[in-house]
Amino acid sequence: MHSAREAIYQQIQQEASVLERQLSLVRNIVRFARPTIVHIEATKTADPGKGFASNRIEEAGAGVIIELFGRPYVLTNRHVIYPADIRSIRIELYNGQLIRPTNVWTDPSTDVAIMAVDGDGLETARLGDSDQVEIGDFVLAVGSPFGLSHSVTYGIISAKGRRNLELGAKEIEIQDFFQTDAAINPGNSGGPLLNLRGEVIGINTAIASNSGGNEGIGFAIPINMARIVAEQLVSQGRLRRAYLGVQLENAFDILTARRLGLDSTTGALVKSILRDSPAERAGLQVGDVILEFNGVRIQNDGHLVKQVGLTPVGSRVDIVVYRNGSPHRFTAVLDPAPEK
Numbered sequence: 617m618h619s620a621r622e623a624i625y626q627q628i629q630q631e632a633s634v635l636e637r638q639l640s641l642v643r644n645i646v647r648f649a650r651p652t653i654v655h656i657e658a659t660k661t662a663d664p665g666k667g668f669a670s671n672r673i674e675e676a677g678a679g680v681i682i683e684l685f686g687r688p689y690v691l692t693n694r695h696v697i698y699p700a701d702i703r704s705i706r707i708e709l710y711n712g713q714l715i716r717p718t719n720v721w722t723d724p725s726t727d728v729a730i731m732a733v734d735g736d737g738l739e740t741a742r743l744g745d746s747d748q749v750e751i752g753d754f755v756l757a758v759g760s761p762f763g764l765s766h767s768v769t770y771g772i773i774s775a776k777g778r779r780n781l782e783l784g785a786k787e788i789e790i791q792d793f794f795q796t797d798a799a800i801n802p803g804n805s806g807g808p809l810l811n812l813r814g815e816v817i818g819i820n821t822a823i824a825s826n827s828g829g830n831e832g833i834g835f836a837i838p839i840n841m842a843r844i845v846a847e848q849l850v851s852q853g854r855l856r857r858a859y860l861g862v863q864l865e866n867a868f869d870i871l872t873a874r875r876l877g878l879d880s881t882t883g884a885l886v887k888s889i890l891r892d893s894p895a896e897r898a899g900l901q902v903g904d905v906i907l908e909f910n911g912v913r914i915q916n917d918g919h920l921v922k923q924v925g926l927t928p929v930g931s932r933v934d935i936v937v938y939r940n941g942s943p944h945r946f947t948a949v950l951d952p953a954p955e956k
Contacts, residue, residue, distance in 0.1 A: 641812065645756060646768055648814040652741040654679045654690055655708040655760045656806060658700035675700070678759040678807030679707070679731070680816055682843075683740040684850055687732070691846055692806030693821055694722040694729040707733065710766065721849035724787035725857070725925070727821060728837065729806075730846040741808065744815030746838035749773055749794065757798040757820050757834070759807030771798030778835060779918035781822070792922045793835040794818050800834030809836040818842075844926050857925045858950035861893020862886050862900065864917040876905060877941050883907045884920040886937075898948035900937065907943065908936035924950070 658675045677696030681688050690707060697705050697720065707715050717731035753773045758766065775795040781788075796809065800820050809818035818836030848855050865872075865885040873881045883905040889896050900906075906914050910933040914920045927933060929952045936945050 642756070642770070645810060645812065645814045646758075649741065649756075649758065649808065649810055649816075650766060651710045651739040652681045653710065653758050653766060653808060654681060655766070656690070656692060656696055657706045657708075658697045659704035660698075660700045676760055676803050677805040678803070678820075680741050680806075680808040680819070681733070681738055682743060682816070682846070684730075684847060688735070688738040688740055689846065689850065690717065690731040690733055691819060691842060692729050692731070693819065694724060694727045696806045697729055697731075698722050698724075705731070707731070709735070709738075721846075721853065723845050723849060723855045725789045725855065726837065726841065726845050727788045728819070728842050728845040728849070730849050732850075742813075742815045743839050743843060744811050744813065744817040746794075746817045746840045749776065749811070749817050749838070751776060754812055755796055755798055755817070756810040757796065757800055757804060757807065757836075758810065759800070759804030759820055767804075769799035771796050774833075777915055777919060779916070779922070781835065790841075790922045790925050791918060792838060792841060793821065794838060796834050796836060798834060804834070841922075841926060856929050857953040858927045858929045858931065859894065859953040860924045860948065860950060861890040861895040862906075863888040863890070864920065866917050868905075868917065873905075876903070876938070878905065878938060882913070882915060883938065884914050884917045894948040894951050898935065898946040900935070900946060900948075901939065904937035904939050904944075906935060906937050909933060910935075925953075 656677045656679050660675055675696055679690040679692035682691050702717055702720050705717055715733055715735050717733055719732040722729040751773050755773060757769050773794055774797050778793040778795050779791040781791055804820045807820045808816040809820055811817045816839050818838055819842050820836045822835045845855055865887040868881050868885040870881055886902055886904045888902055889900060906920055909920055909923045910927060912923055927950055929950055931950050933948055935948055936943050
C-alpha cells in the first residue's frame, strides 16, 4: 500500500516538473515586464454633488513606461489622473522610487493619457502588434487593484472589437476594446495587458461588474490604438481626429441588409452625407454600405468611426461600398473633424 502511494507521488513529481518548465515562461514574462510598470496615485477634487465627505479623493491606478520620440513616457488611462493637477500626480517605479510627471496630455474620446517623465535608467516596455491578437490568446494583466501595486493575473482574450459599451466616462467615443477574463479590479486601470512574448498588447481600462469587482469581464484598449493617440498628443498637443462626413444608421439589421441585397449586417450603412465633406467629394451616396475603409474590412458603424478617427488628417484612403448589387471603390482625402 505504501509503495503504491509512493509511486503515485513520484508520478506527480514527473508530471509537475513538465508543467513547471512551461510555467517558467510566465515567471520570466513577469520578471521582464515588471521594471516597466508603475503605480500611479492622483489627488483629485471631488464633485460636491456626488456626496463625498471630503472635497479631495485619492485615485490609484497603474501605467507602463514606453518610448516615444526617443524618450520615456508613462502611458495610462485618462480617468486615472483626470482632473488632478499635475503637481498632485505621483508615480512609483518598480524599485520604489517616486517621480512626478513633467507634462501631461489626455484624450477623453479614447480615455488615453500620456505623461512625460524624467529619470535615470528608466526601462521601457516592448510593444506588440495588437492587430495580430486572436481570440483565445493567453494574456497577463498587471496593475494595482485596490492599491496593491504590481499585481499579476492571467486569462485569455475572450473577444475583440467590443464597442458601444456604457462606461463610467461618457466621453469615450472611440471604442474598440479587447475583452479578457483575466481578473481586472478597480486599480488595474492603466496597467498593461501582456502577451506570451512579454509585449504590451493593450491597456487595461474597465470592468463590467455589478459588484465593482472582477466578474470575469474586463476590457483593454489595443496598444496600436493607444500608441497612435499618445504620439499625436505628444507631437500635437491633442488628438486631431479625421473626418469623413457621413452619418451612419445604427440600426442596420438583417432585414435592411437583405433588402439591399446583402446576406449579413457586416459594414456601415450611410444614412446621410454632409455637404462639402470628404465623403461627398469622393462620390459616396445615401444608402451605400461601407464594406472597407483604408484596407480594413468594416464590421459595423462603431468600427468605421474608430478607423476614421484614428487615421491621420489629410490621408488619402480607399473606400469600398456596396451599391445597387455590386461593390464600388472610391478615394477620399480626410479633413480634420469640425470643432464641437
